[in-house]
Amino acid sequence: GRRPSILIVEKDIRSSIPECFSHLPMAKRIPLSQVHKDVHPAVLSIGQQMSTFAIKDSISRLEATLKAFRKVIESYETPKGNSLSRHFVPHALNPQIEYLTECRPMCFSMGNAIRLLKAKVNSFDIDTPEDEAKEGLLEMIELFINERITLAEFVIARNAAKQIQDGDLVLTYGSHRLVEKTFLRARGDGRSFSVSIIDDPYDRGGQVMATTLRKAGIRVFYSPNLGGLKTHVERATNVILGAEAIFANGSLHAAAGTADIAVAATAASKKVIALCETINFDRERVSVDALTYNEIDPEQNSAESFRLLYDTTRDHYITGVITEFETGSGNSPAQAI
Amino acid sequence: MAPSQTTYSPSMEKLVKSLKGQTLEASIESFIYLLKRRQVKGDDCADATAHILRQVVAKSKWSDVDQLLSRVQTVGSRLAKAAPHEPIIGNIVRRVMGLIRDEASEDRNADDFGSEAASDIQSLATAIAPPSHSGPPQRPGPVPFRPPPLTSVASFHIAKPKSMFNLLSVVETAESTITAASTPLSQAAPTSIHALRSEVLDGIEEIMDEISQADDQIAGFADIQIFPGDYVLAYLPSRTVERFLVKAAAKRKFTVFLVSLENPNTTTGEAPYAALRKKLSSSGVKTISIASNGLMAYMARINKVVFSARVVYQNGGLLVDSGASVAAQAAKAHSKPVIALGGVYKFCPEDPSDEIAGEAGDSSTYVSYAEGLKLDSLEVENTVADYVPPELVDVYLTNLGPQTRHHLAAIMADHYKPEDVGFSFLSNE
Secondary structure (H helix, E strand, O other), X not given: OHXXXXXXXXXXXXHOOOHHHOOOOEOOOOOXXXXXXXXXXXXXXXXXXXXXXXXXXHHHHHHHHHHHHHHHHHOOOOOOOOOXXXXXXXXXXXXXXXXXXXXXXXXXXXXXHHHHHHHHHHHOOOOOOHHHHHHXXXXXXXXXXXXXXXXXXXXXXXXXXXXXXXXXXXXXXXXXXXXXXHHHHHHHOOOOOEEEEEOOOOOOHHHHHHHHHXXXXXXXXXXXXOOOHHHHHHHOOEEEEEOOEEOOOOOEEEEOOHHXXXXXXXXXXXXXXXXXXXXXXXXXXXXXXXXXXOOEOHHHOOOOOEOEOEEEEOXXXXXXXXXXXXXXXXXXXXXXO | OOOOHHHHHHXXXXXXXXXXXXXXXXXXXXXXXXXXXXXXXXXXXXXXXXXXXXXXXXXXOOOOHHHHHHHHHHHHHHHHHHOOOOOHHHHHHHHHHHHHXXXXXXXXXXXXXXXXXXXXXXXXXXXXXXXXXXXXXXXXXXXXXXXXXXXXXXXXXXXXXXXXXXXXXHHHHHHHHHHOOOOOOOOOOHHHHHHHHHHHHHHHHHHHHHHHHHHHHHHOOHHHHOOOOOEEEEEXXXXXXXXXXXXXXXXXXXXXXXXXXXXXXXXXXXXXXXXXXXXXXXXXXXEEEEOOOOOHHHHOOOOEEEEEOOEEEOOOOEEEEOOHHHHHHHHHHOOOOEEEEOOHHHEEOOOOOOOOOOOEOOOOOOOOHHHOOOOOOOEEOOEOEEEEOHHHOOEEXXXXXXXXXXXXXXXXXXXXXXXXHOOOOOOOO
C-alpha cells in the first residue's frame, strides 16, 4: 500500500541527520499523489513551492498563504446542517494547514496569521450567514496583506533609511527584502552611502541584492563568505540585519550567520539594527540558542554535509529593532500584535 | 580555500628534489616562483625555507661568520618578500641566523679557552652583546663552559687544533664586535670555517626535524585535550589538526564537526576531508560536515574548537586561515575553549600586520562574472587569511606542550636572538 512507502521514504531522508540534530524539522517534498484530497489546488501549489524553497522568506510565505486561503474561502460552501463558524476551521482550513506544515515547518508569521484568522472565525455567531462570514474573512485577509505586509514594509524601510547618513558604509548579511528596501529608500531620499554585503556561500542571496543595489547607483563591496569578517565590520559605520522572526525574549531568529555578524559588530562597538515586521514576533516562544527552534536545510542533508537554516542572536548583540509600530530594543517585543 | 594536502605536496616534493640538482640561485628562484604562485604554503614554506637556507650555508661562498649571516639574511629577505603573507619564512630565517650566532660564539669561546689574553676582551664582548634570556634548554646563550645544546649533535665539542693563527683571529673577533657589527665578526681559519659550516648544517637539519616532528608531538597531547563524548569543532583541519584528531580517536570516542570554507558550487568530485572522515570513522569517531560559514548556530552543541595557527605572533594573536576567527569568536560568545595548534617554529617574534589578515584571494571562484556582475560594477573582496586576537585563544598547543599566552614571550626568547627579532625581512633596508 501507499502508507508504508511514505514512511520508508521519510525515514531515508532523515536517516542522514546526525543524532544531535534529530529533534529539528526539515522541509520535505510530498509527491502530488500522496496529498490529501481536501487540499485546495492553490494551497497545493504554494506547498510545493515552499518545500523547494521557491517561496522562501517568512513574509513571502505569509503572503502566498493568505492569498491561497482567500481562494479556499471563496470556494468554500458550508454543507447542509452546518454553520461556517463550526465547520470551516476543522474541515476546510485544517487540512490546508496540515499539508503546508508537512511541506515545510510553518514560520512564525504564518502561525500568527492563522491564529488570528481562526479567532475571527470563532468570533462569528453560530447563525451568521455564510456570505457575511466569508465576506468578513476576505476583508480581514485584505486588511492583513495591506497593513501587516505592504504598509509595514514601507514604514520600516522609511524609518530604517533615516538611520543611514551620508558617507556611511553599511554592512549587511546575505539578502533580506526589508534591508534591500531600506537601502533603495535611503538612496531614493538622496543619501550617498556604500553597502558592504557579506554573503553566505551556501545561499548567495547577497549576490542578487548586490546587483540590484548596484543598479540603483549604490557602491557595493561584496564578500562571498565570512572570511575577514573582523576587518569588514571594523571598516563599516553601522550594521543593518534582516530578521526572520523575533522570540518573546528578544532573540533574533535569522539566516544562519546573522549571529556571527552581530557578535563581530558588537565586539567592534558598531550599531546593530534589526528589521522585522511585527507579524514575525512570537509572544510565546523563548529561545536562547539556535538549537531550540531551527530547520535543517534539505539541500545540504547528506553524509557529506549538514546545514542549519537559522541561528539565534541574543538581544545583547542587537542595538535596536525597527518595526512598523515602534523602534526599540530587541527585548521589548512589540505590544502591537 | 581549504588547504588540502594534495594541492601542494607534489610541488613541494618537486622543489626539494630540484634543490639537489640545481645551482643555488636556480633553487632560490624556483622556490620564489612557487611562493609567488602560492604553490608552496603554510607549513611547507617553513620546511622549504630550511632546505634553501641549508643550501645557502652549504653552497655559497663565505669566509667568515658575518658573510654567512649576511648571505642568509639576503636570501631570507628575498623569500620573505616573495611571500609577505607567510611570516613563517621569517621565523625560520631568524632561527637559522640565531643558530649561526650560537655556533660562532661557541667557536670563539672554545678558542678562547687557549688564550688567556683574549678572554678578558671576549668576556667584555659577551657582556656588550645582549645575552639571550632565561636559560633555554634548546639554545643556551654564549657562556664559556656550556653543555652541548640538546638539539645539537655531540660531535660539536671536539676540540679544535690551536695555532697562532687562531689566537690572532680571536682577538680580532672581540675587537670587531665592540666597534661595529658591519665589520667582519671573525676571519677564522679554514678549518674553523669548515667546522662551523658542518655545525650550522647539522643545526638546520635539527630545525627540519623539529618541523617534521611537531605534528606528531602535538598529537601526543590530544588525549589530554579531548574527552569521551566531546563535540569538537575542527575549522579547516590542517595536517596538524588531522593528526591530532586521529590520535585522539585512537583513545577516545567523540564527535567531530568539520567545517570547511569550500564553496559547494565549485567543489568537484570528492567531498572535502573524505580521507580524514574515513580514518576517524574507522576509529568509531563520528564526523559531521558543516556546510556553513556562520558557526554561532552550532556552538551550543560544541565543547571545544580546534584549528591550527599559520603563525603565532608575539602578542599571542594568530594568523589563521580565513574564517577561523569566526569560529573563535563564536566559541567565545558561548564560553567554549579555543585550542590553537602549532609548533614553536610558528612563533613569530613580530607584531601582527593588518595587511596580512584580510589578504585578498581569487574571487572568481565565488562570483561568476559571466552572470552579469561586471568587475567594475561590484567590488568583490575574498579574504584568505584572518587574524585571531589573543583574547579569543585559550590554549596554544605546541610541540612543547600546551602553553598560555603569558608563556609565549619566554618561548620566543628561547628561540630567537634579540639581534634578529627586530629585523624586518620585508623592509628594503
